[in-house]
Amino acid sequence: MTKPGNVARTVMLDGLQELIDALLGRGYTVFGPTVVDGVIDYRPITSVTQLPQGWGDVQDNASYRLRRRDDDAVFAFACGAQSAKPVLFPADELLWRARLGGAEPEIERAVDDKPAPPYAFLGLRSCDLAAIGIHDRVLSSRQFGDTHYALRREDTLIVAVTCTDPAGTCFCVSMDTGPVPRSGFDLAVTELYADGPHRFVVEAGTPRGEELLDQVASTAASDEDLVAAERVGAEAAARMGRVLDGTNLKDLLYDNTESPVWDDVASRCLRCTNCTLVCPTCFCTSITDASDLTGTTAERHRVWDSCFSEEYSYIHGGAVRESGRSRYRQWMTHKLAAWHDQFGSSGCVGCGRCITWCPAAIDITAEVAELRRLAEQRQRPQEARP
Amino acid sequence: MTTDQTSAVQMTNDHKVGAQRKPTLAVWKFASCDGCQLTLLNCEDELLSIAGAVDIAYFPEATRAVAEGPYDVSLVEGSITTPHDAERIREVRAMSGTLVTIGACATAGGIQALRNLTDVYEFRSIVYAHPEYVQTLDRSTPIAAHVDVDLELRGCPIDKGQLLETLAALLAGRKPRIPTYSVCVECKKRNNVCVAVAHGTPCLGPVTQAGCGALCPSFSRGCYGCFGPQDSANLPAMTDRLRAQGMREPEVVRLYRTFNTGAEAFRAESARVATHPAAAHPAASTQTTRGSAEEAPA
Ligand code: SF4
Ligand code: SF4
Ligand code: SF4
Ligand code: SF4
Ligand code: SF4
Numbered sequence: 001m002t003k004p005g006n007v008a009r010t011v012m013l014d015g016l017q018e019l020i021d022a023l024l025g026r027g028y029t030v031f032g033p034t035v036v037d038g039v040i041d042y043r044p045i046t047s048v049t050q051l052p053q054g055w056g057d058v059q060d061n062a063s064y065r066l067r068r069r070d071d072d073a074v075f076a077f078a079c080g081a082q083s084a085k086p087v088l089f090p091a092d093e094l095l096w097r098a099r100l101g102g103a104e105p106e107i108e109r110a111v112d113d114k115p116a117p118p119y120a121f122l123g124l125r126s127c128d129l130a131a132i133g134i135h136d137r138v139l140s141s142r143q144f145g146d147t148h149y150a151l152r153r154e155d156t157l158i159v160a161v162t163c164t165d166p167a168g169t170c171f172c173v174s175m176d177t178g179p180v181p182r183s184g185f186d187l188a189v190t191e192l193y194a195d196g197p198h199r200f201v202v203e204a205g206t207p208r209g210e211e212l213l214d215q216v217a218s219t220a221a222s223d224e225d226l227v228a229a230e231r232v233g234a235e236a237a238a239r240m241g242r243v244l245d246g247t248n249l250k251d252l253l254y255d256n257t258e259s260p261v262w263d264d265v266a267s268r269c270l271r272c273t274n275c276t277l278v279c280p281t282c283f284c285t286s287i288t289d290a291s292d293l294t295g296t297t298a299e300r301h302r303v304w305d306s307c308f309s310e311e312y313s314y315i316h317g318g319a320v321r322e323s324g325r326s327r328y329r330q331w332m333t334h335k336l337a338a339w340h341d342q343f344g345s346s347g348c349v350g351c352g353r354c355i356t357w358c359p360a361a362i363d364i365t366a367e368v369a370e371l372r373r374l375a376e377q378r379q380r381p382q383e384a385r386p
Numbered sequence: 387m388t389t390d391q392t393s394a395v396q397m398t399n400d401h402k403v404g405a406q407r408k409p410t411l412a413v414w415k416f417a418s419c420d421g422c423q424l425t426l427l428n429c430e431d432e433l434l435s436i437a438g439a440v441d442i443a444y445f446p447e448a449t450r451a452v453a454e455g456p457y458d459v460s461l462v463e464g465s466i467t468t469p470h471d472a473e474r475i476r477e478v479r480a481m482s483g484t485l486v487t488i489g490a491c492a493t494a495g496g497i498q499a500l501r502n503l504t505d506v507y508e509f510r511s512i513v514y515a516h517p518e519y520v521q522t523l524d525r526s527t528p529i530a531a532h533v534d535v536d537l538e539l540r541g542c543p544i545d546k547g548q549l550l551e552t553l554a555a556l557l558a559g560r561k562p563r564i565p566t567y568s569v570c571v572e573c574k575k576r577n578n579v580c581v582a583v584a585h586g587t588p589c590l591g592p593v594t595q596a597g598c599g600a601l602c603p604s605f606s607r608g609c610y611g612c613f614g615p616q617d618s619a620n621l622p623a624m625t626d627r628l629r630a631q632g633m634r635e636p637e638v639v640r641l642y643r644t645f646n647t648g649a650e651a652f653r654a655e656s657a658r659v660a661t662h663p664a665a666a667h668p669a670a671s672t673q674t675t676r677g678s679a680e681e682a683p684a
Pocket of ligand 3: 268269270271272273274275276308357358359360361362
């Protein structure tokens with residue numbers, strides 16, 4: 001994050017409160033990490049005391065547990081239970097409402113009442129930043145953009161943090177998205193808690209971030225702080241819980257649509273959709289219409305959907321993806337192969353949420369490794385022949 | 387015999403809002419606890435709208451006034467457990483336009499379908515002084531095992547929102563939005579923390595059909611499956627996960643044998659676990675619970 005020449009500042013915990021106050025003062029709703037119901041997740045906050053100070057997380061297949069840390073770190077956890085997706089791309093979005101009063105129905109478009117307070121995120125991870133970048137491409141920059149997303153996104157301010165303690169399910173290094181935020185933020189923070197006073201090295205990424213930083217008591221970051229910030233990022237990169245080997249990944253998936261791996265994973269998959277709903281890049285939705293009992297009000301909503309549900313692929317005559325096998329294959333092939341053709345990048349940012357929150361303990365990195373192993377096994381005897 | 391829920395279920399055109407005659411609604415009870423009918427009575431805020439939109443022509447739980455059939459819509463609560471009821475449901479079907487079954491009893495046989503696993507005649511002789519006066523069938527069966535059903539509302543009890551949605555849809559002549567995916571979808575939409583992953587609490591949400599709004603996980607409890615199996619439930623995989631969470635076979639069997647013990651997916655899996663407690667699940671259960679269409683690659 002802190003390249004030489006950048007104007008980085010060092011801020012104390014009080015300064016973080018000043019930052020929150022400055023954001024609130026400008027009318028932002030500030031989403032920050034906080035402990036809810038046994039996990040760390042983003043919720044509206046107003047005070048640094050709501051940050052998960054002294055809490056870390058332990059994440060593995062189908063398991064998330066909080067753990068007490070032996071320091072006062074506020075950002076020393078891996079990615080939260082959800083990303084920015086539920087805020088920027090809500091699960092249920094009202095598109096328009098029609099009321100039948102007189103002869104003609106009145107149409108109210110939801111975008112006309114623009115979301116009043118703009119959103120600010122404090123403590124977003126670089127994997128989630130990368131996911132927002134993907135959503136920007138997928139949802140805003142196509143011919144028919146998503147107006148609701150674009151409007152909400154336009155005003156959103158992001159204070160990112162460097163991950164200093166990645167979880168067992170993290171693999172952002174494999175996907176080249178982390179653990180150090182590189183772009184897409186207004187401010188980027190690296191927390192230093194191991195030696196010296198508890199402090200934060202903050203760098204601005206945009207003019208409005210710079211202007212905000214001016215409102216906060218800070219000192220110019222010393223060379224030692226810059227080196228320390230660099231070091232915690234590099235150390236985190238060396239402690240990834242998972243690896244996803246990306247070599248020829250697209251071809252691997254396209255060439256193995258009939259691999260026995262799909263049957264094996266289908267026998268374990270519950271078709272519950274959790275993986276897609278926690279994935280920060282999955283964007284599938286369906287449109288539902290509703291009318292009330294009196295028949296005078298009708299609403300159109302856009303709601304989250306998932307390629308793991310049967311109705312998702314329903315066309316006249318039945319569901320196209322009837323089996324669990326074809327649904328898992330769709331998910332993985334879309335994320336890791338077809339996404340490149342569609343949007344010019346991988347659809348996976350390596351946050352590991354689909355691994356942690358899959359109640360069946362299915363691990364996308366392990367399934368890719370198995371797909372590769374079986375494919376190579378099949379190939380080897382052929383290559384050996386003259 | 388349930389007709390495809392995806393085909394449009396609706397009233398005939400002249401029964402829609404605006405026509406001279408209000409559509410008539412009847413509510414019937416078979417073997418059940420009345421909880422689902424109470425859900426209708428609990429729609430306090432909406433009762434006036436309902437009364438304004440439909441003629442409640444037959445609803446003994448709520449009113450003594452009875453209007454003669456036929457009825458445009460019949461809501462049927464309860465399962466079939468006696469020869470008399472098996473006859474009566476045919477009469478109800480014959481005088482109903484759209485027939486909607488409500489609740490776990492009507493859609494899967496209810497908790498009383500536990501009798502299907504035992505000898506009910508033996509019970510009868512133990513419980514009653516004069517068992518010869520008690521006419522009962524040896525099995526508790528859902529309404530769809532006897533007559534054509536147009537739409538099923540799951541749950542023990544049903545969800546008020548789903549009931550209102552169904553009535554609103556029938557009035558408007560549109561398809562009701564009754565999703566058949568898992569409870570997990572609603573859980574994530576509510577931004578709940580997953581109790582299975584974060585607390586280690588066993589949860590049947592992944593194999594259970596949505597509709598309740600993920601009620602139990604919203605109160606940090608595991609789902610116990612009162613809405614019955616979702617359209618693509620993979621029960622053997624669920625059993626593996628419950629075992630991994632430390633549940634033993636008898637507990638797993640008990641979990642599947644509650645309000646939806648008679649639902650085919652739960653029935654089959656509980657029987658499998660009960661007979662082969664330690665057996666690993668059959669490989670690659672790729673088939674889902676509904677009829678199949680063409681299989682296409684991703
Ligand atoms: S596929 Fe999994 S690891 Fe990749 S971005 Fe989605 S949730 Fe994260
Ligand atoms: S993986 Fe599935 S849910 Fe996610 S974006 Fe692709 S098709 Fe949609
Ligand atoms: S992979 Fe896991 S989270 Fe995804 S649908 Fe299957 S069981 Fe659910
Ligand atoms: S709490 Fe239960 S219903 Fe909710 S996501 Fe977890 S497994 Fe699914
Ligand atoms: S969470 Fe499960 S048990 Fe609870 S109300 Fe919903 S379907 Fe029934």
